[in-house]
Amino acid sequence: MTKIRDIAKRAGASIATVSRVVNGSGYVSAGMRARIEAAVRELDYRPNAGARAMRSGSSRMVGVLLPALDVHFFGILAHTVEQALFARGYQAMICSTAESPEHEAAYVGAMLAQQVDGVIMAAVASDGAGVGRLVAAGVPIVAVDRALPGLAAVAVDHHAGGRMLARHLLDLGHRAIGVVGAPDHSAPVQERLAGITAELAGAGLAPVAVRLGAEHGFEACRALADALLGEVLPTAIIGTTDMAAIGAIHAAAGRGLVVPRDLSVIGFDDLPAARYTIPQLTTVAQPVREIGQAAVERLLALMEGKPALPPPVLALRLVERGTTGRV
Amino acid sequence: MTKIRDIAKRAGASIATVSRVVNGSGYVSAGMRARIEAAVRELDYRPNAGARAMRSGSSRMVGVLLPALDVHFFGILAHTVEQALFARGYQAMICSTAESPEHEAAYVGAMLAQQVDGVIMAAVASDGAGVGRLVAAGVPIVAVDRALPGLAAVAVDHHAGGRMLARHLLDLGHRAIGVVGAPDHSAPVQERLAGITAELAGAGLAPVAVRLGAEHGFEACRALADALLGEVLPTAIIGTTDMAAIGAIHAAAGRGLVVPRDLSVIGFDDLPAARYTIPQLTTVAQPVREIGQAAVERLLALMEGKPALPPPVLALRLVERGTTGRV
DNA sequence: TTGTACGCGTTATCAA
DNA sequence: TTGATAACGCGTACAA
Numbered sequence A, B: 001m002t003k004i005r006d007i008a009k010r011a012g013a014s015i016a017t018v019s020r021v022v023n024g025s026g027y028v029s030a031g032m033r034a035r036i037e038a039a040v041r042e043l044d045y046r047p048n049a050g051a052r053a054m055r056s057g058s059s060r061m062v063g064v065l066l067p068a069l070d071v072h073f074f075g076i077l078a079h080t081v082e083q084a085l086f087a088r089g090y091q092a093m094i095c096s097t098a099e100s101p102e103h104e105a106a107y108v109g110a111m112l113a114q115q116v117d118g119v120i121m122a123a124v125a126s127d128g129a130g131v132g133r134l135v136a137a138g139v140p141i142v143a144v145d146r147a148l149p150g151l152a153a154v155a156v157d158h159h160a161g162g163r164m165l166a167r168h169l170l171d172l173g174h175r176a177i178g179v180v181g182a183p184d185h186s187a188p189v190q191e192r193l194a195g196i197t198a199e200l201a202g203a204g205l206a207p208v209a210v211r212l213g214a215e216h217g218f219e220a221c222r223a224l225a226d227a228l229l230g231e232v233l234p235t236a237i238i239g240t241t242d243m244a245a246i247g248a249i250h251a252a253a254g255r256g257l258v259v260p261r262d263l264s265v266i267g268f269d270d271l272p273a274a275r276y277t278i279p280q281l282t283t284v285a286q287p288v289r290e291i292g293q294a295a296v297e298r299l300l301a302l303m304e305g306k307p308a309l310p311p312p313v314l315a316l317r318l319v320e321r322g323t324t325g326r327v
Numbered sequence C: 001t002t003g004t005a006c007g008c009g010t011t012a013t014c015a016a
Numbered sequence D: 001t002t003g004a005t006a007a008c009g010c011g012t013a014c015a016a
Helices: A004-011 A015-023 A030-043 A049-056 A072-087 A101-113 A129-136 A158-171 A187-202 A218-231 A242-254 A288-303 B004-011 B015-023 B030-043 B049-056 B072-087 B101-114 B129-136 B158-171 B187-202 B218-231 B242-254 B288-303
Strands: A061-066 A091-096 A118-121 A141-144 A152-154 A177-181 A209-212 A236-239 A264-269 A282-285 A317-319 B061-066 B091-096 B118-121 B141-144 B152-154 B177-181 B209-212 B236-239 B264-269 B282-285 B317-319
Touching (some): A049 B101, A091 B091, A101 B049, A141 A288, A158 A236, A158 A264, A158 A282, A177 A187, A177 A242, A218 A236, A218 A242, B004 B030, B061 B072, B072 B288, B091 B101, B101 B129, B118 B288, B141 B288, B158 B187, B158 B236, B177 B187, B187 B209, B209 B218
Parallel strands (some): A061 A091, A118 A141, A177 A236, A236 A264, B061 B091, B236 B264
8 A cells, every 4th residue: 555655755745745735735836746646646545544534533434324225225225325425525334234233233333433424324223222322422413214313314204105195095986995014113114004094094994904014025025915815805905115015916916806907006115116017006206316315415514513404305206107096 | 432541541451451352362350351341331432443444454344346226236235245244244335336437436546545455346347447456456356246357256157147048938939039138338238148149049040139228227128128129029038137128028018918928028137026027027047145145255265365265156047937938 | 835743543562 | 461652644733
């Protein structure tokens, strides 16, 4: 690794001068600057991030704590957050907790050790000790996808989303509505379910069946929906995520039901996968990419001590495709 | 941030002793150890990673350079790599280049600055200067998903995969076979195409049409397949990725073709999405998660200067589902 | 306009 | 068994 001393020697300057040109601070003559810049280029010099952070107190790194990266939703979120951070000159430290509290704790420790300047997180459990340690250390935090008590948050109104799901089906004349969802420990899923129940209650109804599972993979969701259909036969099924809805479509097909003729199905998220089925999935879209960008904006404002930005307006949008119809 | 001096003061020890217990090196009396461990716990002390890296020469961080995180395949790969690294006590520094050479260059710089102990990468372009800088800096590298000249690689044999795709269709009696793929600049996609062509040539055939596009999203793939079907009418279409194949299924449906009766479709990867369509997609599966784990294993061996492990056996597997049938 | 020297938080060497 | 201290690479007062 080439270091500042190597550049100084090569350019016939002192390390202080090299530091000045690298950081664009203080006065340096044009000739000296040119020599130093040349040396930097020739030796591919990179200031040691650790030493720099130690001196300056800022690592220019932001921790991004997500429950998973192999779940498409979070992969997309991670991607946009990372791109937004990059554009502002920050390095993302992306950590996937694999839904495990121990992982989360370990990662919080790693972030603290790395002296991250801030953290964007979608916590598995809101009571997680991880958040507390971060807060205690005075690290600015923005919660994403799901709110965290006492913290700035960038998240869609999942409860309202749940209402939209139910409302759409009610408008279509459905009265016998089932709900399939996963993972059951996910706060957004629970909030959507509450929204569904509330909207249905407003019409004097209740879900004819609710099936929540721990696993959110395709097969688990399909099995969940299949179990539901084995017990009751609603005219519509709400998936609390697109994945759950897609599982429901397959469960229906497995039982010889034609969607949407015999059964309407609606999902939530509008992931790319919502377009994969035939007919394509009707769903309530949440603006994942805007969420990521808004979270980064808010975090940077927090980090720079700027006045808190107003909460972002994150619109949910009903995307009517082919899996819902009149009863 | 609490530092080693705070612990020393609190436990009535010297920083040297604290360092010893924290790192489990050297002799420390039981009493002293207990006092220090208590202080560490009470103050939630984390050794500063930067200072540690500076002193010890190792950052215990591994760079993971991927073209994207919002593409499900890479999200899964990132996840497994990250988990495997975590299990071995390493921190992953995940960077998504968004397929841009400038991003890649910037990230390589950041990795060098962070003093990463090694790098796992799926390079956008094999001629990338990024690789050169990493090699020049003596950083151990393992290429993943696609080989890189002169480097250890963990990747499936995409050419053989291409042959399997064609072989399956030939065995089913197909003679008029089209190919749809994206992104066209992807080396794996090109290799699979070469494999397809080779296998077809062995039967005295050539693809009736090949359509490669730059974008690999659903809509782009669908449009590509639709254009192909507008020109010729093969009895089967090979997608060089599952995404392309799913696009083909939709293009076929859009033209009133029934899969697999009128048109067989086969994909590559076996992503979760391969199960979302009805009928479910026949595809050649590559073991993504094994790839990620094997890459980590190989990199750690390299980093520890161990003898190079033999190249991993990464089996491709034909998964016959519902989208292919006899002509 | 440039250079010297100190300190950031650790680890490791050497003495005690 | 413990402690004082010299690096590690950098940024920045301060001196020149």
